[in-house]
Amino acid sequence: MRLPPAILGNAEEVLREILRFMSPADVTLSRYFKDHPRLGGRERGAIAECVYSVLRNKSFFTDFAGTGATMRRLTVLGMAEAIGADSLGGLTEDETALLTRINEIDRSLLPPKKLANLPDWLYDKFVAQYGEEETQALAAVLNTPAPLDLRVNSLKSDRDKVIAELATAPIIAEPTPYSALGLRIRKKPTLQNLPLFKEGAIEVQDEGSQVLAQLLGARRGEMVVDFCAGAGGKTLAIGAIMRSTGRLYAFDVSEKRLTKLKPRLARSGLSNVHPVVIAHERDAKVKRLAGKIDRVLVDAPCSGMGTLRRNPDVKWRQQPEGIVELTEKQASILDGAARLVKFGGRLVYATCSLLDEENEGIVQGFLASHPDFELVPVNKVLAEQRIPLEMGDYLKMLPHKHGTDGFFAAVLERKAAPPKAVAEESDDAASDSVSE
Numbered sequence: 001m002r003l004p005p006a007i008l009g010n011a012e013e014v015l016r017e018i019l020r021f022m023s024p025a026d027v028t029l030s031r032y033f034k035d036h037p038r039l040g041g042r043e044r045g046a047i048a049e050c051v052y053s054v055l056r057n058k059s060f061f062t063d064f065a066g067t068g069a070t071m072r073r074l075t076v077l078g079m080a081e082a083i084g085a086d087s088l089g090g091l092t093e094d095e096t097a098l099l100t101r102i103n104e105i106d107r108s109l110l111p112p113k114k115l116a117n118l119p120d121w122l123y124d125k126f127v128a129q130y131g132e133e134e135t136q137a138l139a140a141v142l143n144t145p146a147p148l149d150l151r152v153n154s155l156k157s158d159r160d161k162v163i164a165e166l167a168t169a170p171i172i173a174e175p176t177p178y179s180a181l182g183l184r185i186r187k188k189p190t191l192q193n194l195p196l197f198k199e200g201a202i203e204v205q206d207e208g209s210q211v212l213a214q215l216l217g218a219r220r221g222e223m224v225v226d227f228c229a230g231a232g233g234k235t236l237a238i239g240a241i242m243r244s245t246g247r248l249y250a251f252d253v254s255e256k257r258l259t260k261l262k263p264r265l266a267r268s269g270l271s272n273v274h275p276v277v278i279a280h281e282r283d284a285k286v287k288r289l290a291g292k293i294d295r296v297l298v299d300a301p302c303s304g305m306g307t308l309r310r311n312p313d314v315k316w317r318q319q320p321e322g323i324v325e326l327t328e329k330q331a332s333i334l335d336g337a338a339r340l341v342k343f344g345g346r347l348v349y350a351t352c353s354l355l356d357e358e359n360e361g362i363v364q365g366f367l368a369s370h371p372d373f374e375l376v377p378v379n380k381v382l383a384e385q386r387i388p389l390e391m392g393d394y395l396k397m398l399p400h401k402h403g404t405d406g407f408f409a410a411v412l413e414r415k416a417a418p419p420k421a422v423a424e425e426s427d428d429a430a431s432d433s434v435s436e
Helices: 006-018 025-035 041-056 058-064 071-083 093-103 112-116 120-130 132-142 159-167 207-215 233-241 255-268 320-338 360-369 378-384 419-435
Strands: 148-152 182-185 202-204 223-226 247-252 273-277 293-299 341-351 373-376 395-397 407-414
Touching (some): 112 120, 148 159, 148 207, 207 233, 233 255, 255 273, 341 360, 341 373
Antiparallel strands (some): 148 182, 395 407
16 A cells, blocks of 8 residues: 655655754654644654664665755655555656666675765774674664563563463564563554553563663662663663662653653552652762662763664764763763762663773773772673673673663672771761751
8 A cells, every 4th residue: 555645745854854963863753743643653654764764774875866865865765665665656757766776786785884874983983892794793783673672560460461461462572582571572563552551561661771770689678779760761670670669769860851750650550769850960969868879770871872773863963072072971970879879889880882982981980980899790790680691791782682772781889898987978978968
């Protein structure tokens, strides 16, 4: 069944705005669909897939679209790649010839850098880290759509029951290999109307993100902080691991992001989560908890290069100088969050980046300036949590190897202190809480 020719015009209109890279593609698409309520679900899906296809293949499409690669040509190429040329109506002879010419190109014969469909600066960074062969394997997967991962809320159900109930929808869900509560769906159905979703039995969460929550090792009754909580996906996972006991603080500098946590929290059945808006990493609200927290997760703001399957616009919006600014922010946030950790407590630093300077570089700099912390090899923690992953000192989950988004994590522990130091820190913390 062919799409109405007018849909190409809609796709071209929104693509033109997105390629200005003034805001994230998903935000621009949501706004466009809100402004065009007459577009049906099928049309919206086609437009979105067209946009993401162009973002994934922008280098290739631009180079081979011919002279005067207009927005219309890019739109036609993106739509054909996304839903098939046979589904397009209203094409000109030139556009039909363009699609024929593109289909005759053997992309495997393209130069490696062109085949990767990455900006030159990012391709060069990946090659320096991973080598050219692995960069090609990584790029090939980054240029494909991600599956949909779910986390089963263990307070409400279990994985087998959820699989069976989804099958009645009918939605086929497969258990994920690393997270004991994860499910993977190859197609992307609408979940919002399912009783499982409304009742809080499932949450959308990438398997890699679920593993990060497990890596923290939170226990019942502990004091825990999710330092950059955002909309709270990991917060909810940690809260379920704690069986809704203890106190779990969800800190974030964005009230808007924390507001998105509220309906998810209401569905989850958790009662131990306390969302807190902070001005910055040295906010007085943070100071009051200094030295009191058993476990702190810092899922730091980052370039997001590990999420390119979901957010392909990131590779075009991000610039090398932006990475430098991010690393300064990451180091500062980690330093601020470390003040919360009690003696013998655990601090997990994580990003969804694939770049060393945002990952190992930050951790090594932190350890050099914080002799009271030590690195805990992640393979030891994975074994403790019974997560079947082979790693070294750090967690490095890669899309082409593990099927998840790209994630990095380091587990840090604050060394035990002499009794005198413990007493002094306890007194200081008590003084802070009274004075504040």
